[in-house]
Amino acid sequence: MKTTGVRLTFLGGVNEVGGNNVLLEDFEYDVKIFLDFGINIKKFNDIFEKFEEPSSIKELIKLGLLPKAEDLSVKNLYLNYKTSKDKKFQEPSTNIDGILVSHPHKDHFYGLSFTNRTIPIYTGVFTKKIISAYYKSSRHSICNNYDGLDWRLFRTGDVLDIKGLEIVPVHVDHSIPAAYGFIIKTSKGIVVYSGDFRMHGPLSNMTQDFLLEIKKNLSNTPSKDLSDQDLEKDKTDRIKLLICEGTHINRGTIESEEFVEQNLEQLFVDNPFDFFLVKYDRLNLDRFRTFSFIAKKYGWKFIITEKDAYFYYVMNKDEIYASMKDPNIIDDDHIIILSWGNVKYRWQEKIRQKMYSEHKGYRFITQRDIKDLQKGFFFCITSLQKDIIEKINQNLKGAFISSSIDPYTEEYLDNNRTLNHYFRKHGIPSYKIHASGHAMPHHLINFINSVNPEYLVPIHTEHPLFFRDYFDNSEINVIIPNKNETIDLS
Ligand SMILES: [Zn+2]
DSSP: OOOOSEEEEEEESTTSSSOOEEEEEETTTTEEEEEEEOOOHHHHHHHSOTTOOOSOHHHHHHTTSSOOGGGTTOSSOBOOHHHHTTTOOOOOOOSOOEEEOOOSOHHHHGGGGGBOTTSEEEEEHHHHHHHHHHHHTSOOBTTBOOTTOEEEEEOBTBOEEETTEEEEEEEEOOSSSSEEEEEEEETTEEEEEOOSOOSSSTTHHHHHHHHHHHHHTBTTSOOSSGGGGGGGGGOBSSOSEEEEEOTTSSOOOOOOHHHHHHHHHHHTTTOOOSEEEEEOOTTOHHHHHHHHHHHHHTTOEEEEEHHHHHHHHHHHTTOSSGGGGSSOTTTOTTEEEEOOSSOOSHHHHHHHHHHHHTTOGGGEEOGGGGGGOOSOEEEEOOGGGGGGGGTSOTTSOEEEEEOOOOTTSTTOOSOHHHHHHHHHHTTOOEEEOOOOSSOOHHHHHHHHHHHOOSEEEEESOSOHHHHHHHHTTSSOEEOOOOTTEEEEEO
16 A cells, blocks of 8 residues: 655654654655754763774664664665775665755764765755864764765755755754754645754844744735735645754753853953863854954954864855854964874865965964963863863963853763863862853744644654643644654644
């Protein structure tokens, strides 16, 4: 018997933060796509030590970190790793029509290393750029292998067409640039996938654009001009299903990037410190901008590593959004780059060449120069660089500012508590100044009420039941699938 309708299988990200992986099958269009192909990073880091790698795709499947394709109606989902080593990708054909990647956080894309190279990967132009920068600046391994992927890039405003199935990607604001939500016009109604988003970031208008685009498809939204009226027939009364992120549905802090800036400025009132060690997610460009702005304003230096510099240089390059050019690695002379020995990697060579060709080579310092640093600098560190304080002139007094990503999400490898403890023993007090990449409870609730879907599936949350309790007695039906469970739309 021919299966009809639309089926969603939740392979990751349900009842957990991250590792989003949803198989959407539209049997009318004969389409099978994945919404994100992430790996649960917290679980991954619990199992594997830093720099430790799984031995095979099989191992990851066994551990539940990658979906078990045999249980699905999916053919040849994974890369044949043995044959791919010689870079000849003669992959057997698959029945997967695409993977949509919402944004470049590992818990949404990290599974791509393992997929069959004939599967088209749909993602934003800049999203791919960040994934590539990440790839190029890390060691090639089974988990970091993006060779030969078939990228299909989009920007907001584009409409994807996969065998007649229309998908509208729209930018949203998140703690990383190039995050998208998707409006998928299935044969059984519109399915919206939010990806990760927030309303309190500097680009919150992007999330509003997503909401407006969703509403444009509803028949109770009047068309602005006459030419739009032929589109009326395509409109629907309600969004069929919303897959919505819910990281912070149960608990919120009133916060914003502006607060981060204001709080940081508070530290400069009667500031007894000569330097600040700071820790935040490298890819959080908003945070880098805030810290760098304050450093510049007070005439302080801002020290980053070569790898950071390479990343930001890639982000600055040929970018259309002004915000992605600020801070500017080449032009911002208060940014100092800590170099690491002789050139070992291609990315290292690239950033050095670029800086020297722009006559900015004087902005490099080496490990040996750290002891000569004078009062007035931010030093951007990871937990692996905590011993940097032993290299700083002992007469200088500093403080540590933790401005990290949210626990359990994305690349939460570093243990802040260990760091605070370590610094305390060195007479360095710790501060926490942060704003999250995820929407606060009231913003999530307002977003869901505005979309007003027939069905709501919370994802990327440890508190899915909260949604059921909250929307109980409303016209929104909350469905909470277990991992590997399906939902059929008819
Ligand atoms: Zn994210």
